[in-house]
Amino acid sequence: MSVKGRQYPRAQAGAPLVVFDFDHTLYDGDSGSHLFAWLIRRSWWRRLLVLPMLPLFLPLVAFLPTRRFGVSAFVWAGTVGFHRPRELDTLIDRYVATHAGKIRERLLPIGIDVLHRHRAAGDRVVVATGAPPELARAILAFVAHEDVPVVGTQVGPRLGGLGAKRHCHNEMKMTMLREAGFRDDVAVAYSDSSADLPLLRAARKPVVVNPKPGRVEMFRSVLPAGTPILNWGCRKRGGEAIPG
Template identity: 40%
Template sequence: MLAVFDLDGTLLDGDSTALWLWGRVRRSVPRLLAALLVAPVAIPMVIAPPTRRAGASILLWIATAGLSEPKLRESCAEFAAGFQAKALPLRWRGPGMATLDEHLAHGDEVVVVTAAPTVLAQALIAPLDRPIVVLGTSLKRRAGGWVADVHCRNQRKCQALAEAGHGKRWAYAYTDSLDDLPLLRAADAPMIVGCGKAAHRRLDRARLPNGRAMAW
């Protein structure tokens, strides 16, 4: 059986992409000034689903301008090393990781599908040394920096799973976000996770007849 997990807010207790980008921006005065200049426009764009890809790409470009692909991967690896060393305000969620390990112990296939860049998500997950497939947002080079190519969110997560050979339905789906409703609706056992009250409120809004809320 296939168990599908979101990453940020589900297996992780924060936003890995935002932390990675902020870490790059704050170490460079020109990047910081550029980010502050565009923030009033880019941040509302990131919040609104229709413009999320464009807004994220603006911030991503500022943080990565001048990076070659090897340097991009090196930056993600450095971030992952800092995460492993617990030098970042980001942690694995204990109940989430325990649930993931239960699926692996039962012989289930586990896929993490995330809006985070694939290169970043892979750098974070690889040290776990578990047989986990990672699907995320692809990046492309644009004017010397990197921007989102195919943004892996909402219905696109289902498309990414289908393109990777996992079909159009799965046994389990775990996420903290209602942006993942297509992912949840395609699961036999959709799970909305988070602190107890928030998860139950999201479950009520989702109107999933077979859905469950889980306190993580």
């Protein structure tokens, strides 16, 4: 398989399964937040709509048990008037095309290079993200020229807009990977987030990348001794820096 001049062998059944998170792993930041901020800012009435929501829903995003509800509120604010997920996909493609330069600056070269190496080795590579799958897919295809499968949060109609129906997060990420056909044991998993502990624990080789500094000791205590904890270029995150 060729992508912009790169030649990759076709991954065969039984090849090692390698799972990458997206935000703070391949992308420096929260790609979904950047998208939905753009969706809200594109019209004055959406900006007004979201103001009274901030005190109630923004704190919910910070905590694992309530994150889905907080995220759904801002997805809804950015999509009021939409009735089908495909309408959101169309805007996602426009967002990525019109912000390609800024998005390219946020892609982490070390992470993209690691992804390249796994594909060159013939591994089965999949991205599993809490963002809408079309967002990660479009960024990787349009900006990074990678055509890997993506499993992500599913959205559907809600109160005149769209909302998160199944958040690809925590244990649900493992469920959605299996439902997408990735049922083999995970050989390698890369993630920054404690919410991905089910994925990291399931992997034969977990790799923590760009963790919050305050989470480093937690990862060391709950993952096997010797688990790499690396920094792939997120300046405000922890982990061991990769030599330049």
